[in-house]
Amino acid sequence: MDEFRWSLSFLRPYRARVTAVVGLALLEVGLSALAPWPLKAMVDNVFGGQPFPEPLQSLATSVSGGRTSVLLVLVALTGFALQLLHELARAGNTQLQVATGQRIVYELRARLVSHIQALPMRHHVMGRTADAAYRIDADAYCVNDLLMGGVFPLGVAALTLTVMFTVLASLDAGLAALSLSVMPFLYVCLRYYSKTMTERAEQVKAQESNLLDRALETLSAIGAVKSFAREGYEAQRFRAVGASTMEARIRLTWQESLFSIWVTGITLAGTALVLIMGGLHVVEGRLSVGSLLVVVAYLAAVYDPLSSIAHTTGTLQQARVSARRVRETLALRPEEPEAAGSCDAAGIRGHVVFDQVGFAYDETRPIVEDISFEAHPGDLVALVGLTGAGKSTLVNLIPRFFEPTSGRVLIDGRDIREYGLRQLREQIAMVPQDPILFGGTIGDNIRYGRLEATDAEVREAARLALVDRFVERLPHGYDTAVAEAGGSLSGGERQRIGIARAVIKQAPILVLDEPTSALDAISEEAVFEALQRLRQGRMVLVIAHRLSTIRDASRILVLHEGRLLAQGTHDQLLAGNELYRRMCARLSVGRSLDEPESVDDIMKALP
Numbered sequence: 001m002d003e004f005r006w007s008l009s010f011l012r013p014y015r016a017r018v019t020a021v022v023g024l025a026l027l028e029v030g031l032s033a034l035a036p037w038p039l040k041a042m043v044d045n046v047f048g049g050q051p052f053p054e055p056l057q058s059l060a061t062s063v064s065g066g067r068t069s070v071l072l073v074l075v076a077l078t079g080f081a082l083q084l085l086h087e088l089a090r091a092g093n094t095q096l097q098v099a100t101g102q103r104i105v106y107e108l109r110a111r112l113v114s115h116i117q118a119l120p121m122r123h124h125v126m127g128r129t130a131d132a133a134y135r136i137d138a139d140a141y142c143v144n145d146l147l148m149g150g151v152f153p154l155g156v157a158a159l160t161l162t163v164m165f166t167v168l169a170s171l172d173a174g175l176a177a178l179s180l181s182v183m184p185f186l187y188v189c190l191r192y193y194s195k196t197m198t199e200r201a202e203q204v205k206a207q208e209s210n211l212l213d214r215a216l217e218t219l220s221a222i223g224a225v226k227s228f229a230r231e232g233y234e235a236q237r238f239r240a241v242g243a244s245t246m247e248a249r250i251r252l253t254w255q256e257s258l259f260s261i262w263v264t265g266i267t268l269a270g271t272a273l274v275l276i277m278g279g280l281h282v283v284e285g286r287l288s289v290g291s292l293l294v295v296v297a298y299l300a301a302v303y304d305p306l307s308s309i310a311h312t313t314g315t316l317q318q319a320r321v322s323a324r325r326v327r328e329t330l331a332l333r334p335e336e337p338e339a340a341g342s343c344d345a346a347g348i349r350g351h352v353v354f355d356q357v358g359f360a361y362d363e364t365r366p367i368v369e370d371i372s373f374e375a376h377p378g379d380l381v382a383l384v385g386l387t388g389a390g391k392s393t394l395v396n397l398i399p400r401f402f403e404p405t406s407g408r409v410l411i412d413g414r415d416i417r418e419y420g421l422r423q424l425r426e427q428i429a430m431v432p433q434d435p436i437l438f439g440g441t442i443g444d445n446i447r448y449g450r451l452e453a454t455d456a457e458v459r460e461a462a463r464l465a466l467v468d469r470f471v472e473r474l475p476h477g478y479d480t481a482v483a484e485a486g487g488s489l490s491g492g493e494r495q496r497i498g499i500a501r502a503v504i505k506q507a508p509i510l511v512l513d514e515p516t517s518a519l520d521a522i523s524e525e526a527v528f529e530a531l532q533r534l535r536q537g538r539m540v541l542v543i544a545h546r547l548s549t550i551r552d553a554s555r556i557l558v559l560h561e562g563r564l565l566a567q568g569t570h571d572q573l574l575a576g577n578e579l580y581r582r583m584c585a586r587l588s589v590g591r592s593l594d595e596p597e598s599v600d601d602i603m604k605a606l607p
Contacts, residue, residue, distance in 0.1 A: 003142075003146060003319075003320045003323040003324060003327075004146055004150065004151060006323065006327060007142070007143045007146040007147050007151070007323060008147070008151065010104045010107070010108070010143050010147070011100075011104075011147070013107075014100050014103070014104075017096060017099075017100045018100070020096055021093060021096050021097055021100070021152065024089050024092055024093040024096065025093060025152070025155070025156050025159070026159070027089045028086060028089045028090055028093060028156070029156065029159050029160050029163055030163075031082055031085055031086040031089060032086060032160060032301050033163050033164065033167060033298075033301075034082050035079070035082050035083060035086060035297065036293060036294040036297035036298065037294065038075050038076070038078045038079030038082065039079065039290065039293050039294070039297070040288075040290030040291060040293055040294045041075050041290070042072065042075050042076070042079075042290075043288075043289050043290035043293060044288050044289065044290035044291070046068060046071055046072050046075055048288070048289070048290070050288070097148045097152060098148070100148075101143075101144035101147065101148045102144070104143050104144055104147070105140050105141055105143065105144050108140045108143055108326070109136055109137075109140045111330070112135060112136045112140060112326065112329060112330070113136060115329065115330055115332075115334060116132050116136070116329065118334035118335055119332055119333075119334050119335070120334075120335055120401075120402075120403075121396070121401035121402055122361070122402060123332065126361070128209075128213050129213075129216065130209060130210075130212040130213030130214075130215075130216045130217075131209045131212075131213065132329075133212065133216070134205075134208065134209040134212050135322075135325055135326060135329055138205075138208070138322065139205070139322035139323075139325050139326050140322075140326065141319070141322065142319045142320070142322035142323040142326055143323070145315055145316065145318070145319035145322075146316065146319045146320070146323060149315055149316060149319065150316050150319070160301055164298040164299075164301055165179070165180070167294075167298060168295060168298055171287070171291050171294065171295060172278070172281060172286070172287055172291070172295065174277065174281075175274055175277060175278055175281070175287075175295055178270075178273060178274050178277055179270065179274055179299055181270060181273070182266050182267060182269070182270035182303075185266045186263060186266055186267075189259065189262045189263060189266065193255065193258070193259040193262075196255055197252065197255050197256065197259070197317040198317045198320065198321060200248065200251060200252040200255060201252060201317045201318040201320075201321045202321045203248050203252075204245070204248045204249050204252050204318070205318070205321050205322065205325065207241075207244060207245040207248050208245055208249075210241055210245070211238075211241050211242055211245045214237060214238050214241050215238060218234045218237075218238065252318075267303040270299070270303065271296070271299050271300075271303065274295065274296070274299055275292075275296060278292045278295050278296070279292065335400075335421055336421060338420040338421070338422060338423070342418060342419055342420040342421075342423075343414060343418045343419050343420070344419075344420070344423065345411075345419040345420060345423035345424045345426070345427050346423060346426075346427070348411055348412045348419075348427050348508055348509075349377050349412055349508055350375075350376075350377040350411070350412075350427075350508035350509045350537075350538055350539035351374075351375070351376055351377060351411065351412050351413070351539070352374070352375045352398065352409070352410070352411055352509065352539055352541075353373075353374045353375075353408075353409070353410040353411075353413075354371050354372055354373050354374075354394075354397075354407070354409055355372055355407050355408045355409070355410065356370050356371070356372050356406065356407035356408075357370075357371045357372070357394075357397065357404045357406065357407035357408065357409060358370060358371070358404060358405055358406035358407055359393055359397060359402055359403075359404050359405050359406075360405050366405075366562055367390050367393045367562055368390040368393055368394055368559075368562040368563075369562050369563055370407070370563065370564075371390075371394060371407070371563075371564050372407075372564070373555070373557055373564065373567055375539050375541065375555065376539065377508065377537055377538060377539050378535055378536060378537065378538070378539070378554075379535070379539055379540070379554045379555060380531070380532075380535050380540045380542065380552065380553045380554050380555075381539070381540070381541045381542070381553060381554065381555045381556075381557065382542045382543075382544040382550040382553035382555070382556045382557070383395070383541070383542070383543045383544065383556075383557050383559060384544050384545075384550055384556060384557070384558055384559070384580070384583060385558060385559035385560055386560065388561070389559040389560050389561060389562065390559055390561075390562040391543045391559055392513065392543065394559070395430075395511045395513070395541055395543065397409055398411075398416070398428060398509065398511065398541070399424065399425045399428045399430065399511075400416055400417070400421060400424065400425075403417070411424075411509075426507070427507050427508055427509060428507055428509045428510075428511065429449065429501075429502035429503070429505040429507040429509070429510050429511070430502065430511045430512075430513075431495075431498045431499050431501075431502045431510075431511070431512040431513065431515050432498065432513050433495075433513040433514045433543075434491070434494070434495075435494050435495060435497060435498025435501070437482050437489070437494055437497060438482070439482065440481070440482060441476075441478060441479050441480060441481055441482065442467070442471060442474075442477075442478050442479075442480050442482060442497060443455070443458050443478035443479060444482075445482060445497050445501065446458050446461055446462060446467070446478075446497060446500045446501050446504055447504065448501055449461075449500075449501035449502060449503070449504040449505040450504050450505050450506065453504050455478075457504060458478065458500075458504065459478070461500040461501075461503040461504035462478070462500045464499075464500070464503050464533075464534070465496045465497070465499035465500035465503055466496050467493075467496045467497055467500045470493055470496075495515065498515075499512070499515055503534065507538070508537070508538050508539065509538065509539050509541070510534065510535075510538050510539070510540045510541070511540075511541045511542075512531075512540070512541070512542045512543070513542075513543040514542075514543055514544065514545050514546070515531075515542065528552070532552070547584055550570060551570050552570075553569070553570065554569070555567060555568065555569065556568060556569065556570060556573055556580075558573065558577065558579060558580050558583075560579070565577070565579060566579070566580060
């Protein structure tokens with residue numbers, strides 16, 4: 001029941017709508033209670049000749065003039081009007097419920113997106129994107145399904161049951177009591193099947209999330225799939241996961257169908273029992289035919305909502321599972337953008353100190369250990385090392401994507417944990433090796449670094465990053481639309497846009513992950529000339545895989561297996577560090593440090 005109570009909290013902003021829904025529901029129940037009476041009047045009073053109760057008898061006589069045909073038409077029109085009003089009330093209620101439910105789904109989705117964005121980077125690294133997407137897309141319907149498919153129908157059914165039972169009791173107390181005989185059987189059936197369907201719904205949700213994960217993984221790596229001609233292989237992997245998901249869904253549907261059959265059978269048996277007993281009462285003269293028709297109509301009005309809810313119990317159980325998954329996500333602790341008592345990071349200069357810093361995802365596998373170095377504004381610091389040395393992890397500690405598990409990172413003499421997180425990140429510009437581009441224009445993607453930047457500032461940043469060299473050739477210039485993830489641009493063009501985005505941010509700390517890996521030699525030289533100008537007043541930290549990147553650095557850090565083996569200038573390290581000499585020998589001839597023979601050769605230089 002916790003899920004239902006949690007769902008009800010979403011109705012607070014919609015009190016007026018809820019009031020209207022309740023009002024329409026009351027009107028609907030009232031009209032349902034009146035609907036069978038014109039039929040009773042037609043059978044008992046028009047055809048059977050029984051007099052209407054006063055004052056209806058006087059009114060009927062004065063209007064019809066004693067003519068049966070006129071009375072028949074009036075009773076039929078009354079029944080038609082009641083049924084029409086009932087359908088209008090139902091349509092209005094349905095429309096209002098759907099509109100309210102969709103607003104709640106939208107709000108919950110927006111809340112989920114904001115919350116997932118605010119979770120620490122560790123969650124995004126260790127978690128699955130497809131699972132988060134599934135919770136935002138499918139699981140977010142849980143509140144709508146629980147409220148509009150559960151709470152409101154249950155409320156209407158309870159109200160209908162109360163009204164109809166009261167009227168039934170006034171007509172025939174024995175039949176009213178008999179109509180409740182199905183309740184224990186419905187309860188036992190619900191208790192038995194609900195637990196089974198909840199367990200199977202959880203399995204289906206998990207497997208459907210895995211299926212989405214398989215599809216996203218394949219589509220995100222479509223270049224590799226096509227280059228290795230593995231379309232058939234990936235399709236087979238998807239079918240294998242899809243087959244188990246399909247079987248789980250079929251088993252759940254079969255369970256829902258069995259439950260529906262039992263519920264329908266119980267309510268039909270109850271209706272038949274009441275009809276038999278009511279028929280006997282008619283034969284004995286204790287009940288009129290018209291009154292029996294009212295009883296049967298009331299039974300349908302009582303049993304139909306119960307049957308409807310029973311038929312959708314599978315959906316309700318799935319909604320409960322979805323609600324549990326959504327609540328689990330919302331319970332995850334987000335980052336605190338501006339913690340209480342945090343320092344203002346707006347005026348930092350960029351003096352960065354790593355003081356015996358270590359980091360590990362778990363205690364058994366440290367990523368970096370005991371790293372200490374210092375960088376001042378105006379410095380260009382280069383990180384070199386084999387893949388897995390800890391370079392990316394090290395730079396990700398500066399904007400607090402991850403928190404050090406030991407030691408401290410200081411900026412301008414303060415531990416970075418003392419700064420407000422959002423303000424700290426506003427003072428750091430990062431360029432990944434393969435920058436991500438968003439939907440929109442080239443100008444929009446550059447301005448993403450500083451949303452309030454003017455067109456002139458966008459063009460200046462583009463000039464410094466050499467973006468202008470290829471944009472000038474495009475028909476729409478900076479207004480050229482970018483395909484998804486920048487697919488319409490080359491790797492070098494995307495990299496230049498990423499650099500321009502960092503430049504326009506005007507941050508005192510600039511972090512670049514091999515900023516020229518996708519550039520030709522001439523463009524690379526021009527970019528580094530720009531970087532030399534940009535380093536004035538900034539601290540620039542570069543993850544380097546090319547000799548040209550590190551040669552002019554003011555300090556070079558040599559990392560291996562998470563440890564800092566040496567640091568100094570290019571000339572100092574060439575003279576005093578064998579590992580660095582061997583790495584430079586490979587880099588100078590354009591060999592990657594990650595080639596097997598390169599790794600073997602370099603490893604020989606390790607102590």
